[in-house]
Amino acid sequence: MATVSDSRVKEIQVNGRKVAVDVEPERSLLFVLRDELGLTGSKYGCGEGRCGACTVLIDGQPKRSCTTKVGSVAEKPIRTIESIADGDKLHAVQQAFLDVGGLQCGYCTSGMIMSAVALLAENPQPQRDDILRYMNGHICRCGVYGRIVEAIEKAAQGHVACNGQCPTGEKGGSA
């Protein structure tokens, strides 16, 4: 189990493993992941939870790790972009992003994929409006929104039952 002793966090659960840390509970989860654990796939874009580049899954739900204090998630399963592929096998969402060309500079892409994975776990056949609403917290300054919507629609079409393999935490995937 994760430990919060006195005022420091000594352990968190990341990508299915317990990881030792030694940080104040007020530290931003984003920087614990990036600077302490070397998981640099989650990005800093704004520091105020308004751009989505830092998005990780906490207990299957997308959260902005830049405004999340590590102490508040010390006992919850955390998933980052680094866990979405299955070894060499890309997740359907990742493959769809590549297939439709859903990125330019790529800086928003990790966050987009995390939210998209969570969306499809919750709603396997989203309508376009569902996607626009769900993803609206993410900024793509290069303006690739149209293709990102396409990628999510494409992943939804090809989405097969993942039998609990879907990396959204204990809730598992959907039929």
Add this chain to the structure above:
Amino acid sequence: MRGATQDLLLTDTPREVERYEQFETAAQLEAAALADQDAWDVTRRDFFRITGGGLVVALLLSRTSLAQETGQPRNRGGRQVPQDVSAWLHIGADSVVTVYTGKVEVGQNVRTSLSQAVADELRTPIERIQLVMADTQLVPYDGGTSGSRSTPAMAPQLRRAAAAAREALLSLAAERYSLSRASLSVREGAVHDGQSNKTYSFGDLTKGEQLVKVLDRDAPITPADEWQVAGTSVPKVNGRAFVTGQHQYTSDIRREGMLFGKVLRPASFKATLTSVDTSRAEALPNVTVVHDGDFVGVVAPSRDTAEQALAIIDAQWKETPQPSSKELFAYLKEHPTNGRGGPGGSSDAKPANLADAFSRAEHQVSASYDIAYIAHAPLEPRAAVAEWNDNKLTVWTGTQQPFGVRESLATTFKLAPEDVRLIVPDTGAGYGGKHTGDAAIEAARLARKAGKPVKIIWTREEEFTWAYFRPAGVIEIKAGVQADGQIIAWEHHNWNSGASGLESPYQAPQQNQFHGADSPLRQGSYRGLAATANHFARESHMDDLAAAVKLEPLAFRLKNTTDPRLRAVLESAAEQFGWSGSKSTSTQGFGIAGGKEKGSYVASCAEVSIDADGAIKVVRLVTAFECGAVVNPDHLRNQIEGAGVQGIGGALFEAIQFADGRILNPRFSKYRVPRFADLPIQETVLIDRRDLPSAGAGETPIVCVAPAIGNAIFAATGVRLRNLPMAPDGLKRAAKDA
């Protein structure tokens, strides 16, 4: 910075006045230009130390031949200039082709398009082409990635080097195996002998060799109608690294012993430090403070500690009163600067006739347009990692000017340029906003004092405040038109914003002028430079003229141009859009705009809806685009769609607010950028002109977005909005202010 001067030599367009960020070090520019520096660090021996054995092909481009290409003077200050290597590539025992280029990848997918050019000439699968980009220790000198020049200028050079490599491989095979050269060809990444049907891999041919082929002549390159790889929609060559979070941006780089740095920012622009007490910060464990004149920074083992240390530095600043955004436009007109104005390329500048023409005009329309400062807001903020080894410096940073920033570092720290290595990883966007090396210099300063590598990542607030903005401006246009719709006089003035796109592509006798002004805010290059502002003003004005003579906007434009490329994009966009069947109502408007910039042509049609509260939504955006021979259709569409979305921000709601030398909205919660909710239906028509050389496409697609939207709003409501942004608080408020 050498960059701007080199730009002059390597491009055939005049130096763009709006690149203000480069004027900041003008004195350094001139000094560098006159210095007889060897432009390239890598010698023949170095090649093979870097690459191992094999074949190296280097393309020399002497400045003499450059001068002949561009019509620019050969000598600067009467001194002979040395030959430059403009491109080089290496083929090794593994048959991998490594290409070295000074261009940078900031999301425009030039890594892919340049790979396509080489794959084409070397008839090799694209998976075997590797690009080493923007590492100043390895790549030839480059004037910067800007001006939409990578496709028209760098791709042909890489093709020449690749074509020369192809010929060298054929000669190698013929010689080594005593084959008839005529029976040999290169295909599928190997040399093929038509007589025996044997193939010889590149690796086999180059193994054990250390060959250098240096060309100073043009090798013939494949014409566009014979392209096999270019002209197709090759996917982003390193896309997998981005969807897995594996790609290392500058801000992701970790070096042994690395510390985190932060810089103390002045209370306001132009503020000077009157006193500073760093003692409390210095008392923190493992914190180093750097204080050098007005530069104060901290270095700490973690980002949080660095922030804490910065927060407890006690600094007093002397501030200066400065104009605010409320007074901006009057200020610009009232504060011209000498020496930075100039004619804006009138095609038919006959002042005397214009006065006469205006007096003859049956209708005259005059209007003024205000253009706000906007921010690039690249999603990856400025960042740098600096590392000193003895007196040599390596810096990773996201910039579009690797050699310019190297020069800045060398000058700042009094180093020889060869002792500075500047590396640009594929970067989280720029849009013209990362031409300077601010973070690089800061990180290097801190690293030198700390004796350890230092990483600096600017906060979003810093990125919104201490970078530079797209210039604000005031535009005035006066035009005279006859009742039959012919424009007979056109006069377009631009204060401060810039001269790009100042010239009207229509057939009007015109006289245009750019007036430099004292800008309250630091400003510089932004995607399209002033072409966005000037197209907005011009294409809005065109619709007003059309209304005055009761001609439909497309017909009015076609009446005033014979340029077939402009007509083609206007007609294609209109057809795809269903323009002729579109009738605006009070809640649904349709608008069109056309133009050209940087050698390519664009037309945009917009459908907007306006609800009862005056909220404006861009429902549909159709763009027709023509840039000569299309290198990668899908990536081109991506650029056009992206520019379309980005353009909506500048058109409708983006604006930097400032007062007392402070930016008032330096974060995404206060500076609205286009989001998923703003996404229109987008359609793109590509006109592929294989008979024309490829022009760049990173900028031009943005320039007609704002006027198409403005014209649609006008068509629906009769309200003409003449400011960018047009309606940050909706139409009702904008109509009141209009």
